[in-house]
Amino acid sequence: MDFWLRLVANTPLSGNSTKDAARDPVRRRQRFEKEYSQLLQIWRNCSNLARDVDAAENLEIRLQELTNILANESRRPLPHPCISFCATKQIYTPIAKIATTSYNEWIIREAVLFFATLIESEEEAFVENDAFSASLTNLLVRITGANSIRLGSDTEVRVVELAFNITTKIRLEPEILPAWFKSQSDAAAQNEKLKDRKDKFAGRTQKHDFPLFYLLMDYIHHEGKVGDFARTGLLYIIEAASNSVALEQWIVESDLSTLMATGLGALYSQLSRKLVIDHPPQDLPPVLAFSDYQHPASTFEIISSCSPDFQLHLDTFLSHLLFWQDVLNHCRSVEVKSTLLEHFQVIFLQQLLYPSLLESSDVDGGSSVAVLTYLRRILESLDHPDMINLILHYLLALPGSESSVRPYVEPAISAARKRKSVDLASMMATKVESGYSPLLFNLVDLIQSCLKSQNEQTVCVTLQLVAAILKRHHRYAIVTLLHTEGVIGNTAHRTVGAHQQEVDFLVTLAGSVGGRDNFDEVYDSILKDTMTRVEGHPCSLKLVAPKVSTNNHKLPAIPDSLPGAPRDVPPHTLRPDDPLLHNILDIVQQFFMNPVETNLSVTETIMDLAICGYISLEGWLLRHPRKYVFDEETNETEPPLLDPSSPSFSEIEKLQAVSRCRRRPQWQPSTLPRILAVLESLADQVASFRDTIPRFEDLLQQRREAFQTADAIVMNQPNVRSGSNTRTPGPDQPSATDPRSASPARPSGLESFAQRILSELGTPTRSRSPRGRRDTNRSSGAGSTPTSKPVPVPPKEFPLNYDTPRKTGPSRSFSPSTKHDGFGSDERDSPVASQAAAFAAVDQGILARKVGLPGQKVEPIPLNFNKKVNSNGDIERNPSREGEDNHDPLEDQLDVDESEAEAQSEVESETETPPDEKTASVSHIITNVIIYQSFLLELVSLIQVRAGMFNEVRFA
Template sequence: MDFWSRLIANTRLSSGSSSKDAARDPIRRRQRFEKEYGQLLQIWRNCSNIARDEDAAENIELRLQGLTNILADESRRPLPHPCVSFSATKQIYVPIAKIATSSYNEWIIKEAVLFFATLIESEEEAFVESDAFSASLTNLLVRITGVNSIRLGPDTEVKVVELAFNITTKIRLEPRILSAWFKSHPENHANEEKVKDQREKFAGRIQKQDFPLFYLLMDYIHHEGKIGDFARTGLLYIIEAASSSVALEQWIVESDLSTLMATGLGALYSQLSRKLVIDHPPENLPPVLALSDYQHPTSTFEIVSSCSPDFQLHLETFLSHLLFWQDVLNHCRSGEVKSTLLEHFQVIFLQQLLYPSLLESSDVDGGSSVAVLTYLRRILEALDHPDMINLILHYLLALPDAESSAPADAEPSVSAARKRKSMDLATMMATKVESSYTPLLFNLVDLIRSCLKSRNQQTVCVTLQLVAAILKRHHRYATTTLLHTEGIDINTSRRTVGAHEQEVEFLTTLAGSVGGQDNFNEIYENILKDSMARVEGHPCSLKLVIPNLPTNNPRLPIIPDSLPGAPGDVPPHTLSAEDPLWNSILDILESFFINPVEMNLSATETILDLAVCGYISVEGWLMRHPRKYSYGGETDESASLHLDPDSPSFAETEKLQAISKCRQWPVWQSSALPRIFTVLEALADQVDFFRSSIPRFEELLQQRREAFQTADTIVSNPNFRPTSTTGASIPDQTSQDGSRAASPQRPSALEGFAQRILSEFGSPSRTGSPRGRKDTVRGSSTGSGTSGGHGVVSPTPKPMPAPPKEFPLNYDDPSKSGVARSLSPGSQHSGQDGAVVNQAAAFAAVDQGILARQVTLPAQKIEPIPLNFERKNADVSTDADGERGGEEEAKPENTDDQDSNDGSEAADHSIAPTPPETPPEVKTASVSHILTNIIIYQQFLLELASLVQVRASLFNEVKFA
């Protein structure tokens, strides 16, 4: 009965239920809201200086927090919402904005910002459309972020910019709201222009009161984190809204948006280091570098390392702002606004900063060429907007200018404002001291060609990477600038199927001559898939691969070229055999095995990117030209001589003879070979030389291959532990230090081709040879016109000798070696086991000594490196030349002094031969470094052969009749 009596008498159950009832009752909720607001006004009016009265500031903060909580709670409840209506009717946001601006208290400011945000999120009473509301809020935002305001904390700043972003979101969804926040006064501007000088007029100071929200967002676009994201996205929404307002479009053109964005980008670019060296963190050194003679470059206070955290932060900040430029152009629907932005980008950034830095760069002052070429490559890789790419490459490559015209649908007032802005920009640039150098005198092509001949290896590497980026992403700009191209006749430039098979056989035979025990069939199949994806993904090849390409294809550029002077589609062409860029790359390949690994990776990547386009013909520079085909025997035409030319059998016989001739292999003449074939064959000869001069060459090469496999497995799976089935050890493969093994973590600085090396050679299941030619070597040519040298394919493949079973592959852990596995468990503690372990350790020491020895290219005769250990069995008593090691026993001390690149060992003999003429500087490399480059060379041959095959199938480059 007590419960029912209290229910009927409407008695209170508890104080908690009383507060809930007050929140549910709209009348009581409004009374509570009015009470909080009245107390807030009373405290403010009774306090002469809130900044100095802490108690009053704390009470005001609590009252503001209470008002915000009531509004937020009411917004989640069903109608009516009397507190929101009271706020709109009484315009309580006006005194609240005044309280916050005069308080100079961050906590009060933060609560006031949250109060305004709650009103906007309520989506009632049309607050964002009210002029009084916009005036109060903009005054609050301008005052608390101005020069004379207090310094706000990061959290408060995020809330402020987020509030401005929410307003721009409302404007984007409902463009009619724009009139409450943007108020242009052209008549006032006309009067003020008479008293303002040109520079102040250009700065746009007379227009800040028209759109304060716009300039508030502009002040934060360079910030990182949420605050920068809110500012940049909000500014994009405003620029997007210019398409629905002619007044806003004209205002943006005349504002200093373009100036501030261009100067801000230039400031971020100026913060980047002028001198740079490319390096990798020691803990994440890629295996392909760890297994070579890679040395970390020296960085100083002036010369910055590319893996420095500060440098990475500056570079990412610059690139993020560059991407913001791209986003602005993508969202901008006004042609005049876009033209104004691009004009300032070209004049302020390209002409005043980027081009002078390229012009003043040098590779002798500590890496300034490395820096600017790296920055340019990162810029071209980051951008996708065709107009920005056109501006950069059109200017730097000195392409001819074209007349620009205003958009056909442009408003006359906007076009006039655009012309005035261009004149203001020209006037401002005229006041500066300009350099007399222009790209017409020295452009990017001249810089690239000079850098490719540099003695600085890093300069050559970054130059090749820049060329590869242009060829891969912006090939149409390279066909008439970087490359010397020629037109082609499709009928005479197609190679025959016989010549195609012969050239592919030549490349794969060279790859097979390197040797190895991997499954090259499976490797080659995977490389063919990669080459297919590479060709199909090239921008120029899309129209060839997919003839009926739909216009809404996501792989096509979303925004077409709008600037005049942009190159058209790439026409069918071929590369001149005398092209300077092509021959510079081939010059680099000639010293392939002693080159730095990064240089070889960059050079081979550039060659593949050069040959991947479907509109470039590979005949003449990469493959033999059909005009140079020569056939040794006479073709069999006797069958057609006895037939009537008008008879059907004559035509059929002619067709069969044409098919037979296309299938015939031309004579392999050295005079008809392109230079790259000569270079690749010379490199194969050098491999043969190293095989004959370096002891245990086959075993060391196989161990290096297995080291890459294990390293790739560790990179793919950090928890991987080598088992007894791998038989590979990483530490014994390093050239200098055993600690330079492959990192168990995924390398962050691996370049694209380095990743390809590790991925293709990284699968332990790949063992074999390409197309069934396992362990083949090149034989002499048969039926060819060459005199000496190696031919195309050996008719009888010669198998490579397998590694002796006595040579375990894992010296650090005998339990994982082949010798240890052959022992029974009961014999592990026998004397024989100890002898085998000691023998394994001896061979490990010998291999380490061989890997560390310095050798040079076989320009002159180099004596083989002798084994530095005593004979213990017949299998190891013979050196690399097949002679017994008696001389080694007689002179064991001289083995350490016999360096292959040192000609002074002749002084130890009784008769010193006449030293041959040698270059002033002989480059050397360790055996370990050469082994790594040999594997890269073999991989490149397979990739080149696969690319030729893929092109023949996709682009119909081979004729069969």
């Protein structure tokens, strides 16, 4: 009995025996040695692990136990006998052999975790041990080689992460590099390498020098964690080359630059050769939804820009391009950097990018659109000065210059660099030469020809490329794209009187467009936006940066290591005969017939052309002071004759100079720059549209309010989308069980956008420009919505349902005679609702009507508001109102004769125009008119911001 009591009493103590063994270092080591012995016994007794499932499973369990014991011990206080046992007995060597011969992913995974646990323990100097590095290197090479099994994604991540951890140790402790990198220094090996330059160039004889390097190279193109670990680990190795002359020479002679350049070229070759720029129908921008935008057709060869596959390929290419930039940023070796850039130019620029630009055309389905878009994305993604200089220096055919000062380089590294250049030249000699170079046809020639293209998408992407170069790399444009001339002194600056006159001229043009909104608030938000853009321009940094001291006003020079790069941008102005400027103004002349995207791009390009602080606006954007002509000032009194030596003489001269600068020159059309003449002609076209298009002012105001409503919807779109799934079907929304909703007609992008606007008409609006600014106070060029509005007249895009007026936004006020009992009363019989329906029907016809420029023949659009909507939703003529006691006075105001009402039957028929004349819908023209007005205000803000920021106006 006492025995059983003692046995039961000792039961809880038996449960803690495992914990006691883990706490006791001696017992822990005994358990570890036992597990290791069983592991070796199973491995020696099994002839083929690939076929013996039980033995493989037991090996996996034993490896897992060893790893758990080591991980548990590393968290406990010293001593650590198990980790010391691994170091003294070198048990990692047989474990690596077991994993490499097992061809079992689970055993390989546990072996990788075992080595990772030893490295993370940071004891016994495992990473410095040659035997440990040899075993781990052999394991990593064998399990990732060509003859190994295919590893799962999780195991692959653990393998590359282990290699990344080693590179992290090398970066923090450069003295452990010799354990992982062993360069062949004996003469026999060097002579053997020189016998076959092709093999040496391919790196075949150097992989065993630094296997970890090539392991990471194999995974730099992967997505996810694998690619991130590989790219970062490779950056650490390149950064460590600055501490090792042998590693620097080895990297120069390795095929790092070749593999990176060919990999980038392969990713570029995967991009579609033919492209059309499109937007998803469900996310069509509001400014396109209110225009004649049509989705371009895509085929098997012509890919749409919103295709998920295309976006994936483009993102992969750009991410690898950014990896190039990261490598150059981390590389501290001049020779390694020069080798990389040389291969980038020869393999990627000369063999792929430039030939694709040369062979592009806008008549074969969009190859020009594709290559120009890719080049723009490249220039927008990169900011490394050496890469930007290499791309633009080559494509723009800038003259090169040799650098006279070179830093000291080790002779061995310099010799390796020369041998690498010879290898590259011999390899490229086998390529077929095209016979063309940028000296014969460069990027400037391509841009000039594409701006004259008949393909609207080609023109649009070309303008976007020009804007990207002007915005980010303006110093390359002033010597290539633009024809400029120097400006000396401030005598070329405009006077304050001429400045006020030109500002008033542009403001008058903007005001002639019309609008009932608060333009002061609109202009204030545009002014803040423009000031931010001017201050953020790269060229304006030296002009707007605060001066730290009185002795040193200069900012650091741009760190370009390659020769031939343009340096500081000098004060200059654009010549009036500049070809690029005239090509741009040719596009502006057809402003109201142009696609909306083209107008947004051309206005953005003009703004970027005038934002640089070193460019003078006089002569091409504003009148030059040499052309000022003043009226005879008969009222001016002659100044008294004073002695030049008198104290008051200089004061009177200053006052006279101030008075002369305040004079306003004669406004002569012959002295105006072409851009001001074109903008004035566009204002005349708006006036002609106002005379020929009925209800032009009302339709223009509706469009402004529509942009404001669309902006509120875009800002609240995540909330709208999240709540759309829980919304119950309304009267106009068929339920899921309705058989009629089984195959509904797919709405167009315009219809779906209009439906989203209708669903949110009651939400507070936030003004915003159709140009896409993000300022919270920015409007579409007409300000915020006034507090008191007339009866809303919806445009064609708003198919309001007057059967349910509660869905149309704010409630309307009805006359006292209207019945509202709330029990089936038909609100559509009210005069206001009937008249609003007539307005909507007429506006649909007006907005859909095709018209041309004022010089073309345009048929007048007749109106008939004497209509009502019947119970079926059709428009019918109102009965005679003779004898009616109560009727809406709005109908009396808008009533027309019966003869004019008969002419309304053809209101939706299109005007026949000659085939060579461009036409556009009234809706499209109204959207472009708003863009035109917003652009005028932006020009005014730019002129005023520059005048105050750069002191461009003379007051005396």
